[in-house]
Amino acid sequence: xxxxxxxxxxxxxxxxxxxxxxxxxxxxxxxxxxxxxxxxxxxxxxxxxxxxxxxxxxxxxxxxxxxxxxxxxxxxxxxxxxxxxxxxxxxxxxxxxxxxxxxxxxxxxxxxxxxxxxxxxxxxxxxxxxxxxxxxxxxxxxxxxxxxxxxxxxxxxxxxxxxxxxxxxxxxx
Numbered sequence: 001x002x003x004x005x006x007x008x009x010x011x012x013x014x015x016x017x018x019x020x021x022x023x024x025x026x027x028x029x030x031x032x033x034x035x036x037x038x039x040x041x042x043x044x045x046x047x048x049x050x051x052x053x054x055x056x057x058x059x060x061x062x063x064x065x066x067x068x069x070x071x072x073x074x075x076x077x078x079x080x081x082x083x084x085x086x087x088x089x090x091x092x093x094x095x096x097x098x099x100x101x102x103x104x105x106x107x108x109x110x111x112x113x114x115x116x117x118x119x120x121x122x123x124x125x126x127x128x129x130x131x132x133x134x135x136x137x138x139x140x141x142x143x144x145x146x147x148x149x150x151x152x153x154x155x156x157x158x159x160x161x162x163x164x165x166x167x168x169x170x171x172x173x
């Protein structure tokens with residue numbers, strides 16, 4: 001059994017929710033598929049709009065015309081998704097679907113594994129990877145949903161807040 005990955009499916013504009021519902025109905029009717037197609041998402045974002053002098057928070061599609069599917073890629077799942085009404089194809093070269101990378105999934109709030117941390121706000125941590133490698137800072141804020149810690153670093157003689165991924169830091173003793 002192959003590992004499930006996230007794939008991007010292109011749909012007719014305005015059909016995103018219908019495609020999501022149709023794929024979920026197909027999975028419901030075929031229990032064998034439930035083990036292979038795990039989740040279907042239409043990424044949404046909350047946006048503040050001002051209309052008639054009134055502020056309103058509304059949900060808006062992050063990527064109109066696209067749906068994300070977490071599935072094990074094989075001939076059967078490819079056929080089911082590809083032949084769902086409103087789907088024009090998978091994103092990738094030719095007819096070969098390309099899964100999203102961890103870096104591409106991170107801004108969408110989709111994480112593969114939960115990282116347990118051994119530090120809290122106020123603790124001193126060292127950055128062990130990335131752009132800020134070998135930097136030491138005090139944790140100002142922890143965002144578990146994004147799996148990041150905000151630390152203050154010295155930049156051009158001033159303190160500046162920097163967001164660091166949990167996987168790139170370790171606690172100082």
